[in-house]
Amino acid sequence: xxxxxxxxxxxxxxxxxxxxxxxxxxxxxxxxxxxxxxxxxxxxxxxxxxxxxxxxxxxxxxxxxxxxxxxxxxxxxxxxxxxxxxxxxxxxxxxxxxxxxxxxxxxxxxxxxxxxxxxxxxxxxxxxxxxxxxxxxxxxxxxxxxxxxxxxxxxxxxxxxxxxxxxxxxxxxxxxxxxxxxxxxxxxxxxxxxxxxxxxxxxxxxxxxxxxxxxxxxxxxxxxxxxxxxxxxxxxxxxxxxxxxxxxxxxxxxxxxxxxxxxxxxxxxxxxxxxxxxxxxxxxxxxxxxxxxxxxxxxxxxxxxxxxxxxxxxxxxxxxxxxxxxxxxxxxxxxxxxxxxxxxxxxxxxxxxxxxxxxxxxxxxxxxxxxxx
Amino acid sequence: xxxxxxxxxxxxxxxxxxxxxxxxxxxxxxxxxxxxxxxxxxxxxxxxxxxxxxxxxxxxxxxxxxxxxxxxxxxxxxxxxxxxxxxxxxxxxxxxxxxxxxxxxxxxxxxxxxxxxxxxxxxxxxxxxxxxxxxxxxxxxxxxxxxxxxxxxxxxxxxxxxxxxxxxxxxxxxxxxxxxxxxxxxxxxxxxxxxxxxxxxxxxxxxxxxxxxxxxxxxxxxxxxxxxxxxxxxxxxxxxxxxxxxxxxxxxxxxxxxxxxxxxxxxxxxxxxxxxxxxxxxxxxxxxxxxxxxxxxxxxxxxxxxxxxxxxxxxxxxxxxxxxxxxxxxxxxxxxxxxxxxxxxxxxxxxxxxxxxxxxxxxxxxxxxxxxx
Numbered sequence: 001x002x003x004x005x006x007x008x009x010x011x012x013x014x015x016x017x018x019x020x021x022x023x024x025x026x027x028x029x030x031x032x033x034x035x036x037x038x039x040x041x042x043x044x045x046x047x048x049x050x051x052x053x054x055x056x057x058x059x060x061x062x063x064x065x066x067x068x069x070x071x072x073x074x075x076x077x078x079x080x081x082x083x084x085x086x087x088x089x090x091x092x093x094x095x096x097x098x099x100x101x102x103x104x105x106x107x108x109x110x111x112x113x114x115x116x117x118x119x120x121x122x123x124x125x126x127x128x129x130x131x132x133x134x135x136x137x138x139x140x141x142x143x144x145x146x147x148x149x150x151x152x153x154x155x156x157x158x159x160x161x162x163x164x165x166x167x168x169x170x171x172x173x174x175x176x177x178x179x180x181x182x183x184x185x186x187x188x189x190x191x192x193x194x195x196x197x198x199x200x201x202x203x204x205x206x207x208x209x210x211x212x213x214x215x216x217x218x219x220x221x222x223x224x225x226x227x228x229x230x231x232x233x234x235x236x237x238x239x240x241x242x243x244x245x246x247x248x249x250x251x252x253x254x255x256x257x258x259x260x261x262x263x264x265x266x267x268x269x270x271x272x273x274x275x276x277x278x279x280x281x282x283x284x285x286x287x288x289x290x291x292x293x294x295x296x297x298x299x300x301x302x303x304x305x306x307x308x309x310x311x312x313x314x315x316x317x318x319x320x321x322x323x324x325x326x327x328x329x330x331x332x333x334x335x336x337x338x339x340x341x342x343x344x345x346x347x348x349x350x351x352x353x354x355x356x357x358x359x360x361x362x363x364x365x366x367x368x369x370x371x372x373x
Numbered sequence: 374x375x376x377x378x379x380x381x382x383x384x385x386x387x388x389x390x391x392x393x394x395x396x397x398x399x400x401x402x403x404x405x406x407x408x409x410x411x412x413x414x415x416x417x418x419x420x421x422x423x424x425x426x427x428x429x430x431x432x433x434x435x436x437x438x439x440x441x442x443x444x445x446x447x448x449x450x451x452x453x454x455x456x457x458x459x460x461x462x463x464x465x466x467x468x469x470x471x472x473x474x475x476x477x478x479x480x481x482x483x484x485x486x487x488x489x490x491x492x493x494x495x496x497x498x499x500x501x502x503x504x505x506x507x508x509x510x511x512x513x514x515x516x517x518x519x520x521x522x523x524x525x526x527x528x529x530x531x532x533x534x535x536x537x538x539x540x541x542x543x544x545x546x547x548x549x550x551x552x553x554x555x556x557x558x559x560x561x562x563x564x565x566x567x568x569x570x571x572x573x574x575x576x577x578x579x580x581x582x583x584x585x586x587x588x589x590x591x592x593x594x595x596x597x598x599x600x601x602x603x604x605x606x607x608x609x610x611x612x613x614x615x616x617x618x619x620x621x622x623x624x625x626x627x628x629x630x631x632x633x634x635x636x637x638x639x640x641x642x643x644x645x646x647x648x649x650x651x652x653x654x655x656x657x658x659x660x661x662x663x664x665x666x667x668x669x670x671x672x673x674x675x676x677x678x679x680x681x682x683x684x685x686x687x688x689x690x691x692x693x694x695x696x697x698x699x700x701x702x703x704x705x706x707x708x709x710x711x712x713x714x715x716x717x718x719x720x721x722x723x724x725x726x727x728x729x730x731x732x733x734x735x736x737x738x739x740x741x742x743x744x745x746x
Binding site: 009012013015016017018019021022035036037270279283284285287288292293310311314315318319321322324325326327328329339344 | 382385386388389390391392394395408409410643652656657658660661665666683684687688691692694695697698699700701702712717
């Protein structure tokens with residue numbers, strides 16, 4: 001796995017269970033995945049290191065998309081097995097390329113243009129209305145590389161996000177949804193139950209499952225997910241972030257890897273997204289995506305400006321019965337994902353209440369224990 | 374954790390989730406736990422190495438009981454925190470000591486004597502009936518160090534099992550049961566649902582949960598487990614193997630660590646035995662032991678004389694929907710535990726059928742796929 005973050009760390013857990021050996025390539029020998037995988041220390045844009053890494057394993061996959069897609073193609077040209085391959089990665093590693101390709105293929109996407117400067121942003125805003133959403137084509141994650149731009153801010157936004165910028169309408173959605181699909185090389189695919197997500201400042205903070213939508217919307221999302229998996233020739237898992245607007249689904253972004261919107265699957269589904277990704281890229285039979293409980297909720301644990309260590313509050317969080325605490329072993333830093341909490345329940349509200357309570361304690365945003373109102 | 378076998382490997386998975394750092398001490402740098410823990414390479418009876426290891430960690434715990442209990446005492450004398458402590462380990466690391474202590478404390482145990490030679494075995498057999506069960510006080514596991522002795526075989530048995538031998542009646546039980554209990558330093562304890570076990574040649578091959586026993590038996594087992602945990606001053610988890618004879622429970626053996634009869638808890642219970650052990654030894658709140666499904670079953674994957682590699686049959690096993698496959702990364706060898714499969718279900722029979730089907734495929738004892746009758 002190229003990249004040794006929390007996704008690689010959780011993939012390592014699934015790999016150990018299946019008796020599969022996982023190596024990660026990461027510049028940091030103490031990366032989160034180091035506890036469960038052997039680490040090859042290298043920069044993820046070092047082609048020589050990537051090729052050497054790829055020649056020593058059965059298949060190369062990815063923990064994040066901050067890798068030039070040209071390197072994925074170069075790896076394939078060197079005969080290294082890569083899954084998902086560059087054809088899929090193009091839909092996830094470059095937001096401009098992805099959006100244009102999805103639009104060409106006829107998938108429903110927000111109105112957008114690909115621009116390179118402030119004038120391009122202004123042109124789009126003046127034509128379709130302000131404010132606009134602007135995204136760097138490459139390198140963004142967790143709200144980085146994404147800005148809501150008001151008139152007058154376009155020069156600063158262009159300087160921040162350039163040289164290739166996706167500018168799009170600010171969608172007035174009813175809900176943000178996500179669906180995960182897994183696909184094998186032979187085209188077999190399975191989808192997970194549709195989830196509802198809450199984002200704050202571009203970062204996913206909460207996921208609940210199943211999403212509160214009409215059955216027709218859930219069915220449409222499943223069909224869309226399978227069509228997308230086929231269209232991008234997916235091998236692995238892919239998360240599809242969606243906007244729901246008046247019962248219509250718009251494709252916001254794709255991630256061709258395990259994803260924050262699938263963390264709850266560790267406890268909530270028969271097969272976790274991490275095991276499923278391994279099954280898919282190793283061409284093993286896909287597992288059941290069935291829910292094990294009527295509802296599940298996931299809350300992220302995110303570093304605050306005070307950057308306290310959530311491990312210090314582990315005992316308080318574990319007092320919350322039914323809270324499944326996951327910590328990633330990362331140095332605390334404001335805005336950094338440090339862990340998450342999942343809870344199952346008879347209802348979404350019940351699961352959410354448990355997950356929130358434990359996550360608040362880890363986040364240090366809970367009232368002191370015993371003084372909660 | 375002293376010992377880096379599959380229990381340490383699965384404990385490492387739970388540790389990574391909680392953000393807890395696990396080190397193991399094992400003579401084999403490629404031991405099963407090496408994928409998820411840092412390995413200190415040393416013999417488990419090397420006191421100098423154990424003390425150095427113990428001084429570098431918050432608490433020392435154990436993956437197996439093939440450690441002289443005197444070394445555990447020596448570690449404590451050096452000021453190393455050990456959980457469970459030597460007072461508990463005495464009930465698990467030495468079968469003679471354990472049996473005598475349990476009997477002294479008034480716990481129900483099979484009729485037994487502690488002997489040192491063939492004459493002792495003969496004396497017991499002649500008094501109470503043949504055949505008898507004979508067990509080495511130390512060093513046995515998975516059927517090793519345990520023999521059913523017929524008249525005339527006592528000399529060979531004594532040579533094999535000596536110098537300290539527990540000789541006991543061959544209990545004509547109705548069922549073999551097991552129950553797991555966890556206890557914190559402050560005395561808080563929780564029990565897991567009672568399970569039924571199937572043993573073959575001294576090795577656990579199948580566990581089903583819940584055990585098919587009257588509610589009064591399950592209640593008695595829970596009470597017994599809590600009393601035992603208090604009596605041995607347990608800190609950690611402890612598995613209690615029981616014989617059920619006419620609605621009466623006899624204590625067969627104790628293991629003061631995660632145990633094969635608790636592997637199903639990874640998927641079947643809100644808190645796995647591995648996470649629970651970590652919570653208990655780190656003095657964190659204990660987790661819920663509630664079942665997540667009406668029933669669960671676990672089958673071991675055991676090396677055959679042909680010693681094939683179960684990984685080669687992983688694809689066949691993963692075709693079985695709902696089978697949770699765990700492989701330990703061990704070299705195949707006849708009689709060696711190489712992995713296990715857990716399944717959940719609406720009934721024990723349903724869960725057992727799924728777990729057996731997948732385990733048979735990994736064991737290489739299934740009919741070829743597509744030709745099953």
